[in-house]
């Protein structure tokens with residue numbers, strides 16, 4: 222098949238004419254036309270190669286031959302729904318279950334992360350008989366109505382009247398910028414107490430909590446790593462109130478964190494969610510997803526008497542692809558690679574901290590790494606425009622990275638797991654150069670910027686000073702003053 226069917230300008234014109242304008246594009250003033258991809262590289266229509274540091278969907282590498290072959294072979298034979306017996310469905314469920322704690326043994330296959338989270342809510346409502354949901358500040362769980370309701374990342378743009386009265390927002394367990402920080406004696410307990418307070422508030426209103434939902438590591442929310450023990454303490458409170466714990470692994474699952482297959486396992490062996498949702502990497506680009514839960518929750522869902530039917534979820538092609546993805550992760554030791562290369566990447570970035578005052582925090586697990594840029598390490602003033610500048614300049618050097626978080630000042634690494642140590646060195650070298658240039662232009666010197674660690678008292682006092690006007694690129698590539706609010710996601 223020819224890689225490019227239309228001239229780039231024609232593609233842009235047709236897109237403007239026929240595609241919904243709220244579907245945003247990366248680098249809108251000069252978008253990239255990608256025509257093929259392989260491993261951790263993407264290629265534009267001129268054959269220019271880009272190093273991909275952002276596509277966590279292409280988990281085992283873009284267009285991995287084993288995955289492509291598994292899908293194509295199954296498509297040649299049969300694709301149908303789960304009302305017929307098929308071995309791919311049960312074999313995939315069995316292999317997926319083997320990566321999880323025993324309690325999580327019943328699968329529902331669906332087609333997107335949003336579908337998975339929507340179904341998770343239905344399971345929770347049915348199992349508990351309760352209605353209210355607790356979510357985290359800055360969370361994103363999907364684009365369907367039920368999930369916009371529980372996604373502050375999106376609904377903060379709505380008026381109070383448009384927000385659901387059944388949804389309650391707990392502080393993000395962010396020990397760098399959040400309410401309780403690394404200098405707090407027990408941030409896990411303090412953040413869990415906040416959830417406890419919300420539960421009390423719900424009870425006072427005469428209602429009950431159905432679920433607490435959180436990503437095991439917040440991604441769009443700014444690559445947040447919750448303090449160890451937080452999930453256990455939240456789960457205790459939520460279960461005590463009759464609710465369930467939903468872990469959203471749509472972005473962070475399938476070995477990305479390196480040390481474990483699932484990011485919720487970072488919290489310790491003693492923590493097992495009641496429901497886990499999976500998406501993006503599960504099909505390496507093929508649209509599929511899954512909800513896994515306990516037998517108890519699944520039986521309660523069945524007891525409503527309503528059949529669950531999903532035309533495409535769990536079809537033989539998707540399951541063949543899912544099986545191939547799990548095989549490749551194992552065969553190529555991609556979890557081990559995430560641990561080794563992710564560790565190397567974090568060390569290299571950490572080393573830049575002494576040199577670059579703009580670099581406020583480096584945090585991550587495996588190949589899920591965030592670099593938070595700040596203009597002031599004490600006030601934690603977000604360096605939003607600078608983060609955008611880094612992204613744009615990297616793009617000019619054919620490296621794809623993105624910035625996210627509530628202030629869009631966190632550089633997000635979530636590359637395909639075949640990312641190499643050389644790739645990590647290349648991108649960190651470029652970031653080093655770009656930060657040097659930016660800091661020179663801004664007149665920033667390392668010695669002039671005390672670290673947050675040494676000035677934690679002052680930093681606490683200025684915690685609320687961060688929602689301010691920033692410089693950012695507009696669509697024409699000019700600069701404008703604007704409050705950061707629009708985001709482009711993968």
Ligand SMILES: Cc1ncc(COP(=O)(O)O)c(C=O)c1O
Pocket residue numbers: 333334335336338361362363364436440441469471472500501710711
């Ligand atoms: C954490 C998380 N959950 C759910 C979703 C929704 O997944 P999808 O876009 O496949 O519907 C996303 C998408 O970005 C996500 O980041």
